[in-house]
Every structure is written in structure tokens, then in C-alpha cells.
Amino acid sequence: MSANYNSSYAPMSSIRYCVRCCVPATQEGVQFDEMGVCTACRSSEEKMHIDWSAREKQLRVILDEAKAKAGNGYDCILPISGGKDSFFQAHVLTKVYGLKPLAVTFSHNWFSETGFYNLQRCLEVFELDHLQFTPARGLVNRLAKKSLDAIGDTCWHCHSGVGAFPIQVATRFKIPLLVWGESLSENDGRATYQCPTTQFDRDHFTKVSARLTADEMVGDDLSAKDLYPFALPSYEEIDDTGVWGIHLGDYIFWDDERQTEWIRNVYGWRETEMEGAYKGYKSAECIMAGMHDFTCYLKRGFGRATWQAAVDVRNGLLTRKEGFDLVRKHDPERPEALDYYLKITGLTESEFFAVMKEKKLAELQGVDLPVNKKLQPNAERILPFVEQIIEKHLHLPDVRIARDQEKLSK
Ligand SMILES: [Zn+2]
Numbered sequence: 001m002s003a004n005y006n007s008s009y010a011p012m013s014s015i016r017y018c019v020r021c022c023v024p025a026t027q028e029g030v031q032f033d034e035m036g037v038c039t040a041c042r043s044s045e046e047k048m049h050i051d052w053s054a055r056e057k058q059l060r061v062i063l064d065e066a067k068a069k070a071g072n073g074y075d076c077i078l079p080i081s082g083g084k085d086s087f088f089q090a091h092v093l094t095k096v097y098g099l100k101p102l103a104v105t106f107s108h109n110w111f112s113e114t115g116f117y118n119l120q121r122c123l124e125v126f127e128l129d130h131l132q133f134t135p136a137r138g139l140v141n142r143l144a145k146k147s148l149d150a151i152g153d154t155c156w157h158c159h160s161g162v163g164a165f166p167i168q169v170a171t172r173f174k175i176p177l178l179v180w181g182e183s184l185s186e187n188d189g190r191a192t193y194q195c196p197t198t199q200f201d202r203d204h205f206t207k208v209s210a211r212l213t214a215d216e217m218v219g220d221d222l223s224a225k226d227l228y229p230f231a232l233p234s235y236e237e238i239d240d241t242g243v244w245g246i247h248l249g250d251y252i253f254w255d256d257e258r259q260t261e262w263i264r265n266v267y268g269w270r271e272t273e274m275e276g277a278y279k280g281y282k283s284a285e286c287i288m289a290g291m292h293d294f295t296c297y298l299k300r301g302f303g304r305a306t307w308q309a310a311v312d313v314r315n316g317l318l319t320r321k322e323g324f325d326l327v328r329k330h331d332p333e334r335p336e337a338l339d340y341y342l343k344i345t346g347l348t349e350s351e352f353f354a355v356m357k358e359k360k361l362a363e364l365q366g367v368d369l370p371v372n373k374k375l376q377p378n379a380e381r382i383l384p385f386v387e388q389i390i391e392k393h394l395h396l397p398d399v400r401i402a403r404d405q406e407k408l409s410k
Contacts (some may be wrong), residue, residue: 164214176244277293
């Protein structure tokens with residue numbers, strides 16, 4: 001690592017950044033070539049030289065075959081969260097290729113009001129049959145507490161559930177094909193467009209985000225029975241169904257900005273204020289996204305704004321300096337979701353920061369990471385939308401009596 005790579009306006013002098021965008025060396029899996037350019041920047045160059053019409057033909061063959069094999073069953077599984085990619089995937093599958101997917105959602109149980117609306121809107125507008133799995137509130141809270149210590153962020157249950165649930169549905173309902181959205185080349189920094197990850201990897205989400213398997217999360221407060229919904233099907237079950245998956249972004253030219261604008265105008269998708277970010281469209285379904293990104297900042301010295309700035313600089317929407325200015329403003333912001341996190345886990349703020357200090361990368365020990373107070377309250381309430389509905393109805397007059405009786409009987 002050398003300070004020579006950095007211009008004077010880089011936010012952290014002790015971190016090396018891609019010379020072209022804002023990607024830091026502390027991002028896991030990132031590689032720089034001899035010019036100091038990151039894999040994601042190289043991938044975005046590749047993206048311009050790909051014969052997308054040939055790729056589209058490949059996609060049509062894959063989807064036609066899936067349709068032919070499915071008979072009266074579902075043609076594929078469409079994992080959705082209600083985020084912007086969900087709408088685009090649903091549009092492509094149902095309107096462009098005429099497939100009948102089964103939509104599946106792993107709910108983290110942290111849906112924001114906007115996110116709740118978006119998911120319902122997606123199901124309605126594309127006429128999707130839908131299966132959703134939602135772990136119980138208390139289990140989510142206990143997992144969120146354990147997650148911090150175990151993997152250094154608050155979201156193990158979501159990382160693993162998002163990976164496991166669609167595969168569970170695939171094996172149980174015998175629907176082999178899973179169709180995800182964005183290419184891994186775009187956001188992962190590990191894959192490239194030349195070799196898209198068409199081979200199915202059961203353990204992908206465990207490797208890149210969840211890190212620990214369901215078994216490994218069993219402990220004092222969490223039984224194997226609690227963790228059962230997060231376990232992946234066996235390799236045998238996966239082979240029996242022939243489960244595999246594709247990312248539409250490997251076959252269709254993917255443009256986040258334009259797609260977001262389009263689904264907003266055509267389908268009424270909505271964005272919202274996102275903590276620690278300067279755009280409102282990534283992970284808009286979750287009230288805790290800001291915590292995920294804030295813990296990344298405390299561990300690795302960068303958060304969501306760095307990620308967004310890197311993409312915008314790469315796409316020519318910002319200069320590198322403008323990107324770094326946004327990073328400085330947003331990444332260090334203490335998210336309001338931290339208050340909710342402390343409430344559900346019973347941790348104190350100093351206990352939280354003590355855990356995060358331990359999780360900080362060795363190369364950043366001794367580096368001061370500022371934390372700034374958020375200047376304005378979040379536009380949207382940081383409380384799961386279902387809790388907001390319950391809270392509201394418990395205060396309506398006819399329910400109050402039942403609630404008071406409930407109290408008396410305790
Ligand atoms: Zn780069």
C-alpha cells in the first residue's frame with residue numbers, strides 16, 4: 001500500500017484508492033492492475049465491448065428452454081425484495097419473454113414503509129404469485145445481536161436468508177432456474193463479464209456476505225431449531241432438481257440510473273432517503289441498510305457513499321473529487337438506525353463501538369474514523385413498517401379495551 005496512489009483529496013490518506021474511481025483497497029476481494037485501476041473499472045470497459053445482442057440471444061434460448069421444460073409448472077424463480085432490480089427483473093421475465101415466474105421473498109422483517117409499498121406494488125403490477133418467508137421478530141433481534149460479534153455487521157439473517165430461501169423453494173417446488181438481476185461483475189469486483197458466473201454456487205451468499213453457516217450461528221441464545229430456516233438444502237437435493245441460476249445483467253446491458261428512472265415513471269416504484277448514502281434507490285426496502293453500511297465504514301473505512309461515488313465517477317456522472325467530497329459528507333454519518341439496533345439488542349452505544357473497534361481491519365488500527373452527528377431526522381421513520389401498523393392500531397379505541405384486558409390478565 002502506498003500513499004503515492006492517492007491524490008490529495010482522497011478521504012483517508014492511509015488507504016489506497018483506485019486511480020480512476022473511488023474504490024478503496026480495504027474493500028474485500030478488490031484487485032488493482034499495474035496501472036492502479038480496479039477490477040470494477042476494468043469490467044465497465046469490458047461492458048462497452050460486449051456484443052449484447054448475441055448475449056440477448058443466449059438469454060432467449062435459456063428462457064425458452066426453461067419454459068418448455070416447466071410445462072404447467074412455474075418457469076423460474078424470481079427472488080425479489082421490492083427493490084429497483086425486482087421491478088426490472090419482473091418486467092423482463094413477464095413482459096418481454098412471457099414467462100410465469102414464482103416470486104419469492106426472504107423478508108428480513110425490517111421492511112420500511114416505502115419498501116413495503118414497493119413490494120406489494122411489484123406483485124400487483126406484474127400479477128405475480130408470491131411466497132414470502134419472515135422470521136419471527138424475537139429471532140431477528142437475537143440474530144442481529146449475534147451477527148455483530150460473529151461477522152461484524154448487523155445483517156447475518158438477511159444475508160443468509162436471501163441466499164437460502166429461494167434455493168429451498170427451488171428444491172421443494174422442483175423449479176430449477178433462479179433469475180437474479182445485476183451481474184456480479186458490476187458490484188462484486190470478483191467476477192468479470194468475460195466469465196459470467198453462470199455456474200450455480202450454492203454457497204455464494206455464505207462466501208460473500210453471510211460468512212457463517214446456520215450451524216455456525218448456533219450458540220447460547222440460538223438453537224439449531226431456531227436456525228433451521230436459514231440452512232441451505234443439501235448438494236444432493238440441489239442436484240436432484242438441477243438448480244442453477246443466471247444474472248440478467250450478464251445478458252442485458254445494465255444501467256442502474258436509467259432503469260431506476262424508468263421503473264419509477266412506468267411502474268410507480270418509489271425511492272426514499274437512505275442513511276449514509278446520497279442516493280435513495282439502493283436497499284430502499286430496509287430500515288437497517290444504514291447500519292449495514294455504517295458497520296462497513298467502521299471496519300473498512302468506507303460506506304455506501306463511497307460505493308455510489310465509485311459507480312458515478314466510473315460512469316462519468318461525477319469527477320473523482322466530487323465523488324470524494326460526497327464520501328466525506330455521508331460515510332461518517334451516525335445512522336438513526338443505530339438507535340433502533342441498540343433497542344432491539346439491548347447493547348449500549350459504547351458496547352456497540354467497542355465491538356466495532358475489534359472488527360476494524362488491522363491496517364486501519366490507529367487510523368481515526370470520524371463519526372458525525374446526523375443533522376436532520378430521517379425522512380422516513382426508522383421502525384419496521386409492520387410495527388408501525390400494529391402500534392397505530394393498538395391506539396385505536398376499539399383495540400384499546402382488548403389491550404388493557406391483555407395487560408390485566410398478565
Ligand atoms: Zn476503479
